[in-house]
Amino acid sequence: MFLKKLGKDKKLFFDYNNNPQKVxxxxxxxVFDSYHERDLLNLYRIFFYTAKPLDNHKKKKDILKFLSTxxxxxxTALRLGKLVxxxxxxxxxxxxxxxxxxMLEIFLKHFVDKxxxxxxxxxxxxxxxxxxxxxxxxxxxxxxxSSEK
Numbered sequence: 001m002f003l004k005k006l007g008k009d010k011k012l013f014f015d016y017n018n019n020p021q022k023v024x025x026x027x028x029x030x031v032f033d034s035y036h037e038r039d040l041l042n043l044y045r046i047f048f049y050t051a052k053p054l055d056n057h058k059k060k061k062d063i064l065k066f067l068s069t070x071x072x073x074x075x076t077a078l079r080l081g082k083l084v085x086x087x088x089x090x091x092x093x094x095x096x097x098x099x100x101x102x103m104l105e106i107f108l109k110h111f112v113d114k115x116x117x118x119x120x121x122x123x124x125x126x127x128x129x130x131x132x133x134x135x136x137x138x139x140x141x142x143x144x145x146s147s148e149k
Contacts, residue, residue, distance in 0.1 A: 020070035023048070043075050044112045047102055049095045051081045077102075100126075107134055 081094035
């Protein structure tokens with residue numbers, strides 16, 4: 001899989017190849033424009049929102065290993081929604097709700113001053129509008145995910 005940072009000033013191509021540390025490094029680059037360990041001192045947490053694969057997914061074992069490793073890395077929290085099959089389509093459920101709950105807790109408990117959302121889902125708009133109303137500093141990086149066949 002490739003992640004492509006879409007922005008006015010730069011594009012970043014990234015192949016994480018199911019390596020959790022590369023995901024963290026990519027997030028650090030998006031947030032801090034560096035990989036320096038000292039920058040992590042100001043980082044509350046990186047939340048990773050996804051869903052476990054369906055039972056018949058050909059790479060289920062690899063994906064579960066990736067998620068397990070990611071869950072145990074420093075400064076990370078894994079939030080799992082569910083995959084639901086509808087007709088010919090598989091859709092992710094509950095992830096937006098998990099994101100909203102985390103943002104609400106972070107805001108109400110004053111854990112951070114700045115929120116950085118790295119994602120590719122236009123469903124983040126309501127969360128961003130809410131953050132703006134709460135006068136949170138926010139930065140948004142959109143990622144386009146495509147799989148190589």
